Amino acid sequence: MVFEQKENEEIKITLRRHWSCMIGLSVFAVVMSILPIIMYFILDSYIHLTNGFYNLFVLGMGLYYMFVCTLTFIGWLDYYLDVAVITNERVVDIDQEGLFNRKISELYLSDVEDVTGTIKGALGTFLDFGDVTVQSAGNQAEFILDKVPHPYKITKLIIDLHQDCLQGEIIKK
């Protein structure tokens, strides 16, 4: 389970970084996968491959592809398990760093003071992704959701939820 959902707490939206953040990893995986095949043909054209060399090459490539596969998989997990969850009560930001490091921070909507949506650069403008910064009244000065899709809509959603939360508190009083 990602986080403990409270009673009467409703998940409004679950956010991951924009898919364009995966372009670099995809290019890395493709280039690293093709490289040894090109290398093999180049070597084969200049050097007569003996049985011993061929076997070393095959085992080396086996280990190499496992390494590339593991790096790609860790990169994908890093992307996929980085999640921000916005509920009607709070914002939860889960940061997965590699396989063994994980950070979970949460911010109650009633503590929100300011929300800013930022879109930077041509790619961000065309694909509509950017950062959402939430400032709180508590110790945690800033809460940043990196490269999320539709940052302005998310900003508006958090502000609306914050106002709903405050109105709910006023009615209770």
Add this chain to the structure above:
Amino acid sequence: MIIIWLIYTFALIVFFVIGWTGVYHVRKFSISGDLTQRAITLYVSIMIVIALVSIFFVLKNGASASFDINFGQIFDFKR
């Protein structure tokens, strides 16, 4: 030479132990219905296939004489 097989086996064990420990460790963070479980299965399958295919090719090529090599034999230039 047996030492190369030992190095290869050791590397395989390191990969599988560290990789799988990490992968199964993150499994509990998946949200129900998401892609993490399927991605883990795919990753583990690919790792096994790579290991088996490379061992198969080496055995097919003659593992007994395969590592009886020296650098003169490795770099047998065509010209």
